[in-house]
Amino acid sequence: MTNSSSAPPAAPAIQEPQPRHRPAEDPAFVQALFCRVAARYDLVNTILSGGLDWFWRRRAAAHIRRWAPARLLDLATGSGVLLATCQRASPETWAVGADFCPPMLAQARAKRGLPRLVAADGLRLPFADGSFDALTVAFGLRNMASWPGALREMARVLRPGGHLLVLDFSLPSRPWLRALYRVYLHHCLPTIAALVCGERSAYRYLGDSIESFPRGAAMLALLTECGFRAPRAEELSAGIVSLYTAERTVAAAAIPSSRANCNLTTSGA
Numbered sequence: 310m311t312n313s314s315s316a317p318p319a320a321p322a323i324q325e326p327q328p329r330h331r332p333a334e335d336p337a338f339v340q341a342l343f344c345r346v347a348a349r350y351d352l353v354n355t356i357l358s359g360g361l362d363w364f365w366r367r368r369a370a371a372h373i374r375r376w377a378p379a380r381l382l383d384l385a386t387g388s389g390v391l392l393a394t395c396q397r398a399s400p401e402t403w404a405v406g407a408d409f410c411p412p413m414l415a416q417a418r419a420k421r422g423l424p425r426l427v428a429a430d431g432l433r434l435p436f437a438d439g440s441f442d443a444l445t446v447a448f449g450l451r452n453m454a455s456w457p458g459a460l461r462e463m464a465r466v467l468r469p470g471g472h473l474l475v476l477d478f479s480l481p482s483r484p485w486l487r488a489l490y491r492v493y494l495h496h497c498l499p500t501i502a503a504l505v506c507g508e509r510s511a512y513r514y515l516g517d518s519i520e521s522f523p524r525g526a527a528m529l530a531l532l533t534e535c536g537f538r539a540p541r542a543e544e545l546s547a548g549i550v551s552l553y554t555a556e557r558t559v560a561a562a563a564i565p566s567s568r569a570n571c572n573l574t575t576s577g578a
């Protein structure tokens with residue numbers, strides 16, 4: 310008998326589940342989805358994260374407080390929950406929220422009374438170069454049609470040395486926890502969401518988008534490529550969420566822009 314015939318059959322290679330598709334590449338799909346879930350967005354968030362979202366946003370707001378920016382943009386602000394948390398933690402900061410989904414902005418205004426909200430696409434921001442000292446984007450970048458395009462646009466509207474904070478879902482690094490989390494993400498979560506807001510498909514999209522989104526070293530490399538320096542990653546809640554920070558390089562100032570100033574009192578919602 311040859312070695313090959315006496316050897317035990319090779320164990321099947323363990324395959325990482327692959328995302329079925331990347332629907333975030335279709336902005337109309339993403340926009341329609343968030344407009345549909347806007348009214349129940351906060352409730353579903355709290356239920357699905359078991360209240361952990363409060364802790365993640367507080368963590369982000371603590372960074373903003375430390376940086377003490379004079380002007381802050383919260384991109385993909387949604388119902389304005391991070392913007393309101395940052396504004397409470399740093400009342401001296403002049404902060405604006407931007408999002409391309411008017412019903413989300415309507416929630417931000419009605420529930421949180423946020424005064425400066427702008428309807429805008431993250432890939433074409435209506436702000437002049439270097440307008441902000443800090444920019445936050447929580448659970449928003451993942452949904453944008455081009456991650457490098459959106460990050461370069463963020464670099465453009467930040468001043469040189471300005472701070473970027475990206476908060477988004479990732480996957481736990483421990484294999485057993487990641488496997489368990491995937492069961493929750495792809496099976497339990499869409500079912501719970503279907504019961505709470507009748508939106509199973511929206512929350513199936515969530516799982517797929519998390520699978521395809523860069524995390525850890527890949528995100529740090531992307532930030533460096535897109536005009537940021539000193540990128541750092543911090544895993545929260547065992548890696549379910551990651552918080553990335555970076556500073557805009559001076560070289561990123563060379564990125565041309567034709568965008569005009571925006572009237573910041575316009576909510577567009």
Ligand SMILES: C[S@@+](CC[C@H](N)C(=O)[O-])C[C@H]1O[C@@H](n2cnc3c(N)ncnc32)[C@H](O)[C@@H]1O
Pocket residue numbers: 336339340343384385386387388389390391407408409410413429430431432446447448449452453454
């Ligand atoms: C998951 S919600 C996050 C909302 C909020 N940042 C939070 O932490 O709860 C994602 C938000 O990103 C917005 N969004 C997605 N793509 C966008 C884009 N290209 N430009 C502006 N907003 C976008 C959606 O409209 C939605 O309100």
